[in-house]
Amino acid sequence: MSQSHGYFVEHTTTRDDIMIYNVVSFQSSSSKPRQLMHDRQRDHISCSCGKFEFDGIPCRHMLAFFRISQIFELPKKYVLTRWTQEAKIGVVYALDDENTNDDPTRLLMTRRSKLSYKASILIDYASLTDEGTKFLNEQLDSLHGKIKEMGASSTTVPSSQTRKNLDKPRNIGDPSNIRTKGCV
Structure with missing residues (x-):
């Protein structure tokens, strides 16, 4: 019951x-x-x-x-969805694209998710051979340089706002002292 x-x-x-x-x-x-x-x-x-x-x-x-x-x-x-048979194993490839433009953090997460998924597949294939590993490593270095030249600014996500969220320091303090059970 x-x-x-x-x-x-x-x-x-x-x-x-x-x-x-x-x-x-x-x-x-x-x-x-x-x-x-x-x-x-x-x-x-x-x-x-x-x-x-x-x-x-x-x-x-x-x-x-x-x-x-x-x-x-x-x-x-x-x-x-995670409790249904339609649940997929792995990365959620696309969040609801209609609302991502309204929320800069959500847009950034969607972009990152898509790129991470594609990069993961490339790494899986490239790591199977020495030639593939060497080739992908060289291409990633080249891509890194080109993307750095473009700059971090974007037309849809203000870089200052994104940077504030990503670079914000997190302060973690000691827990407060708690008297143990049975202590007088």
Whole structure:
């Protein structure tokens, strides 16, 4: 039996076009209530537990909402491609090309993904022979020089913005001290 049947879904508030629900377990009084948000305009559901955003799997709280809403088939947008038979092994070759021009980081990732895929295939073939390895190495050196001459600027991705994102230093500090269990 599905664990979603053990939950009570209660509508609490409505803000703009977003309905907010509390999802509480019948079986366990110690479980904390989760907050579910349903954006009716976009027809999108999100839960405070974050399981769908983290694992890509709808949580039991979302399933409880679908059950009480009498939605008996999981909407396609909640079944990610990686969980279907259509999932491909390897590199995602093309992201949704329609929206890449709006987001410079996404455009850069798409370009990099395509080039990385092609380079990987070339390296696989060239590494099989000494001649192929030598030839590809010489061609890559030549290409490197030509691309350096072109400069890093681009017409669609501002190089200053891209460079800021790529060259941004990451500070990693020591974790805070935590008292061990049983310590007085």
